[in-house]
Amino acid sequence: MGSISLQNVSKNFGGVTVIPDISLEIEDGQFVVFVGPSGCGKSTLLRLIAGLEDVSGGVIQIDGQDMTRTAPAQRKLSMVFQSYALYPHMSVRGNIAFPLKMEGADKETIDKAVNNAASILNLTDYLDRKPRQLSGGQRQRVAIGRAIVRQPKAFLFDEPLSNLDAALRVNMRLEISELHKKLKTTMVYVTHDQVEAMTMADKIVVLNAGNIEQYGTPLELYTKPANRFVAGFIGSPRMNFIEGDEAKKMGAHTVGVRPEHLSPSKTEGLWAGTVGVAEHLGSDTFLYVHVDDVGQITVRASGDVAFHSGETVYMTPMDGRLYKFDAQGQAI
């Protein structure tokens, strides 16, 4: 149905190479998230799949067919934009019905599909309103409604939640995940928020400077990061990196350990340091520790741990939770 295959895809804007060479297979029905820092080319990659930008080289196949030079309208994909991109002069009904109208569907089919989409997305009471009369969350639902009515081969989401406030974002995140379970259609989702990526994805593509750093399930990325970039990008708070003599002792150029994989102790441990700031959240405690010759280390302890600013703390990495990287940043 909706598999997407990229083969040696590249993109230049003028003289600037945004995507040097990417190959990627997205299986039918998967929820794949493109994640990376801003400017890494994740949105460009999505727009190349959509057909809103032309590739500079390579082949894009959708559902086994070569779509590299096909116009966006013929690719049978739906897209949800960051800005929602609703048609301001049409009612909610008009917006959701638009893709079907363009297909030339008859009125009965359109009404049925619109009402169905509206009930899935709790928009039934708003069908006759204009987009400007809706809240941000409702607008985003209309945009999703417009995407689902035409039963596309795949959905493309371009940072759809970044204009919403934090609480609404968590809700919409769940709604989109549930929608995916219900529709079982391929979804490609772009975000810079690694929490969104970890919680929603079947598979994550970590992008950096137009290259794929790693492609795998959220837990693979968490437990077996391919390189230092992925290790640092996935996980919150960020992984601690230790370089220099301390790392050499362990046989690596850089050693990484996640804050939640360090056990703090008042009496003994591998590294000793002074607590700079202690954040007590109740469920967790974050300790920002200064260790001589190593630098700043973040520790995340579960529950409320009785450490305070200025105290000495000993930290030991848990077994098998130490990551080693060579001088090029590749995992050893």
Add this chain to the structure above:
Amino acid sequence: MARTISTRRKVIVSAIAWLIGLTLFFPILWTFLTSFKTEGTAIAMPPRFLFFDWTLENYQTVQTRSNYFRHFSNSVITAVGSTIIGLIIAIPAAWAMAFSPTKRTKDVLLWMLSTKMLPAVGVLVPIYLIFRDLRLLDTHIGLIIVLTMINLPIIVWMLYTYFKEIPVDILEASRMDGASLRQEIIYVLTPMAIPGIASTMLLNIILAWNEAFWTLNLTTTRAAPLTAFIASYSSPEGLFWAKLSAASTLAIAPILIMGWFSQKQLVRGLTFGAVK
């Protein structure tokens, strides 16, 4: 906290505004009043303001002598014609420049505008000769061509600024929704751009209606619009103030009425994008 403005200040500012407004409006009012005077009263010293014998005689004379309606229809044909042709050329041009710009788009826009800086009289002779050889002198087509040419840069600029305000995302969304280029233009772009297109059209009709240099130089009788109609009263038989005023009133009345009814649209159009 809102700024507090004293009543005294308000009165002074309002008085100045009224003074400026009335000063600007006075010539039009005076022309209007003079058109109802006899030639004698029109040049009377001291001038009579409201208390004179009102007469419609000038309007009758003007219509019988120079056929107002023919000039009126010439004005309508040339102003509307040049505006429509201008829009047909400018809409795709502005579209391309707004939605698929190149490195040179800004240069092209400025270059177009620079043609407005050329003194028209500098090209009068070559254009007159070209028109003579192509037998375009004193024809509707000739006048429409020239009015289209001189107003095209303004139409393109205005439309370009309106189109720039339309978010590209929305156009891209329609492409993703399966709209062809034709459907995208009809169902999405045009409804969103209509206020801009309408005010461009209005302004351009006004500009073409009032254009005097080319209309006076390139026409004599058959295609002569209202500008030529007014001009014909200014000298040959000496100055007839009352008849000239009647002719002027008749010439500016249609555009004044149109402007009055569409002023909201015009102001909105001209300030579109300035305050989002």
